[in-house]
Amino acid sequence: MLNDDESLVGLIEHWRVSPYDFVVECLGVLPTEQQRGVLAAMAAPGARVSIRSGHGTGKSTLFSWIALWGLCCFWDVKIPTTAPTAHQLSDILWPEIEKWRAQMLEPWRSAVRIKSDKITLEGTPGFVAARTGRKENPEALQGFHAEHMIFLIDEASGIPEVVFEVARGALSTEGARILMAANPTRLTGYFYNSHHKNRDLWTRFQFSCLDSPRVSPTYAREIADEYGEDSDMYRVRVLGEFPHASVSQFMPGDVVKAAMGKHLREDMYGFAPIIIGVDVAMFGGDRSVIMLRQGLYSNILYQVRGNTPETLAAHAARLYDEHKADALIVDATGVGEAVMSSLRLMNRSPIAFYAGEKSILPNCANRRTEVWYKMREWFRSGGAIPNDSDLRDDLVGPEFQYTAGSGKIQLERKQDMAKRGLASPDLADALAVTFGAEVQAKRMNAAGPGIQNLRSAWKPTDMKSRRYRALDRRR
Template sequence: MDNGLVELVERWRDSPRDFVIECLGATPTEQQRAVLDTLASPGAKITIRSGHGTGKSTLFAWTALWALCCFLDVKVPVTAPTAHQLSDILWAEIKKWHGSMLEPWKSAIKFKADKIIMENSPGFVAARTGRKETPEALQGFHAKNLIFLIDEASGIPEQVFETARGSLSTPGARILMAANPTRLTGYFYNSHHKNRDLWSRFVFSCINSPNVDAEYVKQIAEEYGEDSDMYRVRVLGEFPHASVSQFMPGDVVEAAMGKHLREDMYGFAPVVIGVDVAMFGGDRSVIMLRQGLYSNILYQVRGNTPETLAAHAARLYDEHKADALIVDATGVGEAVMSSLRLMNRSPIAFYAGEKSLLPNCVNRRAEVWYKMREWFKLGGAIPDNSDLRDDLVGPEFQYTAGSSKIQLERKQDMAKRGLASPDLADALAITFAADVLPRSSHSGTGDGGGWADDDYDVYS
């Protein structure tokens, strides 16, 4: 390569935007230009939530070709949830723009079934489908220059990101990730929320994109309404208030996070402590307090013995002068119950699998989550804790055939989707398992475990 071409490549390496304009003959939109300029920096971590048809696949194609042309030792893993997205959309888009390239780069690039190479260079672009059956899609790549392209990231299972954690954190590695923001949990969602400070975040709204026909925007607005989740996701590139099968609305939870309540707004209500007992070593045992519309996390731990957890529960029960102590008594929880009784406490047992006391729920777990959801709608407040938020919005639900009762997603099924057990949320939900009177209303004395009144408002 002569000196003039070398200087050109060096300039393009520092300016992906110039490469796209000069080598590919393209005209990036304002949205695309902002991303290309950010991509120039080694170690750039870019996440894009986008409406439909804004040109994110085109942006991925440009990035792949820029990497091959401007870096010698480069590897570009490209992943998406389906083979269709990779071969029929991304690969086709790369081939389309390859046809517009300047020589000699156009002739030097060769396409294979799942790889694109540059002649006389060790660099390549590799396609890997990101599925839970193949969590190693982004794992094992090593090069001086790494550029990860992750399309439709909202649909990629968490196992893929967990497996690739080491590769994604390689010093200097660039990450370009984009999706229609359909899910309210997971790696992509977190890149725009609790991990947002680690990412350069962009929103590709259809309204601001010259690639999108105004008629499309008008059609979605007329068919679904501008306040609908469909309009938010497909047009605005914003996360929905709630996914179709999500039980707890995300906007309701976020409105409750960190909400300040004056003590006179809840101080009259009974103090209820809920204890969620970990079933497996990786799960958390959690102790939550709720008093009327107020709630707080008192204790959480992984790998505690039933006796130690019971001791913490008894101590917190006394410290907060609680009116009831409700324990998830399933499995290991029975041992916690026994220990509390030996400490002269009277815990209330909660069995998640028992038949619901409400006619619209399958079991007691669905029942207490349903009551908790109603509590949020009435103005319930929770700590500003991202783990609690993720736990609350994580479970999905369905209606049973025939009876149309609410059935909450099992923890085992959440694990298959790459989600952790919602221990913090379960502990809060357990506080709704019994209707409790405050101590001042008790007709007698005692330690306060399980004073109930059918007429008492559980949400107060």
Template structure:
């Protein structure tokens, strides 16, 4: 085999595996966080968003991928942007120069790095730096190539108008984009990638606590100076968005404490098995089935575009498979079809009307009551999976008090006006609190009146 054929085979392997390129061509050892991002970006059409604490190596990651793109592809263009020239030239371009020196001589001798471009002397492909300011909204516009790869550093600081202008180029078939930032803002294109538009993105979080590139002393110093509950700690250490407004119904701290506890429902064999079923109203909503037994909670199934008959069959299968004592379904609107179908099949689902009267005197309706009980359950030690979508859903709704002092949860339509998706996963879990279930008796349920004791909700 000739040397050229061998080189072509190596490049082809690197093209499919950016992590192999980093390890072999650059002699670098990516962290587990960086490795996950490298895998995600390997696929044509990749959309990768990374929220990160300070110093986890996100700019290094971008420099690796820029060099990977130029070394492994022909007809490639890499528009690179950041809010400031400092971030582009003093940080990112410096990283490219440093790692470019480690390339094998075949590529290193061809590499040419100027103030705003990176290219190989004998190749038309290039990476170009463009500052992404509002007055420079064309930063990501007008690029055309067989392989387009966009890189956005400190994306939280990029004005939305820059992304809006870039939509044409970003829609090019097979184009890829990687954007990363300290998550300082709770609005904008970057924030929406983790919330309203989350299904379009591969979303990663680089916490300092899990990064080998960050000294443990850093997190301790931030915690001592500002507190672990502070927004500065969330953003700079955990790589999480700052806390929402005082109107947030379920605090992020409660959700963080509940996520990933690894409790098992087998620990709560004495407690009833309850399924909550939220039925999608619109095309971008998700039909969802949640389970709760004691302090154990989980999402069993989620999906879009499923009709009510098919979804009813799915619920029936899960009902039998988990020997549920009660299945509570949002019977509003299209949910009524699922309730009716299950009754035709011989089941006895509980039809929950979220707008009906609350059994709690401080809540305006059943929906506010269910979420109130869900919040109390989390405070009492409830466990949920470490699921980014479920986290977002639980912390999304705001609340207010009516003129009579009753708690009113934010409507889904109002959430959509704020750019947030329907909190379907959290709604399904909240539905498990609609009616108390008296005892563990597979396949049956017993309703209680509003005046009965509700201690079972603390299980």
């Protein structure tokens, strides 16, 4: 017969491989089917679990269970928890942990100690730590070392990208478990990528309110009645699905997605001018990019980090000649002036674009906003872009606001994007620059005459039919 200590050890060993049984047996609660799937996934060392969820499905409860499971079932364990605000940790997660601690079996209930920023288990070196994940505190998930690591990231959509960049080494520690969850409000960032371009690296769950017994059906009906079932509010708050566009996002994600990888060719738009846009990197980490647009077709021709203005100008001149372009438009702001000068020395005639100048359009605050606005209309008209994830992220990254007083649209500045942890949208800016001037095709290429040149291109001698000539004489 096992003594008490041996019974406890055997129970802990069993719970260690079954978080679900820990919750049922130690906390005395039956998880929902949604929660059960996550508990099973977290059992594996090295688990990487990401949950996009509607409102009220039990994310914070799930986090509190995993925190107590890790603390009670592993000896040398560190469990960093983070969220965008201290409120999320101190007013929501910590009280939830205290609620379930009070329901634990003994001796664990008495052994768990809860302080304002740390939770410990008496007699063990392990702890749960609270760290706010803000851009002012990018080290939130750094500096933790233990045999067992469990990272809990709540409201992950709102965690700045810089926090994840700084924590990349810690998150990739061998055997470390990661659980993150959020209402999927944003279409960029670490959390979004865990369900999209990095989805193969994660075990992904979607918690819809419609499938959760924790959420009253009345809630979903009220959201549907107020906003509509096809609204982004319903998608995010009820279905746990990413929106078509975030509230302040300038370029809708569904519009960009529809444009990616369309089977359009440059020669399909022989009637349209060929325009090459150049976005010049302001800083060493940014990219200088050259893009081509003709009609509804576009393509990335060149991108590089750390080029000199003279070298970039040489590439722009070469591509201008190769594609027999009708216009070469350069963002001449800052170091772009040096690119302009180099192009002139090469006997080219670039068109200067200055992002900060007053917009020609009355609803836009400046020229950068203006060309992005025109680019958005181009997308809605059927514009096509390469199937490039960086270009997609650049396009959907910037947010916008309305200026005080005049109420004009103003696109988010690159500096403010950097504060949110987003990269400079160099690829998207290069495409936007192609809308910086009105350009007419200078010639008719092999695809046929331009629409505006049809009248002058067709001559009576082209009409070989006697019938046509007879009809002309009758007139």
